Amino acid sequence: MQAPCEIIGKKVLPSIRGIIVRYMYEELGLTQIQIARLLGVSQxxxxxxxxxxxxxxxAMSASKDLEEKIQEITKLLIDKKINREEILCEICRYIRATHPEVLAESSRIFHGNL
Known part of the structure; x- marks a missing residue:
């Protein structure tokens, strides 16, 4: 048996990071170095x-409101109103509260049922 956080950590969080990075890079025009420093990862x-x-x-990009929430929380990180350690947890809480289908889908994929 797997806890929701384990499943989310394997499938959902990397996708969230991808959305965050592409938003910062494509929409906000930040450089790869700037994004790396904000997120605490390598270029x-x-x-x-x-x-x-x-x-x-x-599947993470399928929901417009989810993508908008990720962008909203990303702006909080850029504005230093939330720290990088909190950003993924904040998004995860939002997904678990408002998009249980994402967790269900990731669980099926994680367990090889698709």
């Missing part, structure tokens, strides 16, 4: 998210 990791070598699970 090469940022490059992999931008090029969709990581975090490319498309």
């Amino acid at each position: 090469s990791s940022i490059s992999r998210y931008i090029n969709q070598q990581r975090g490319k699970w498309t």
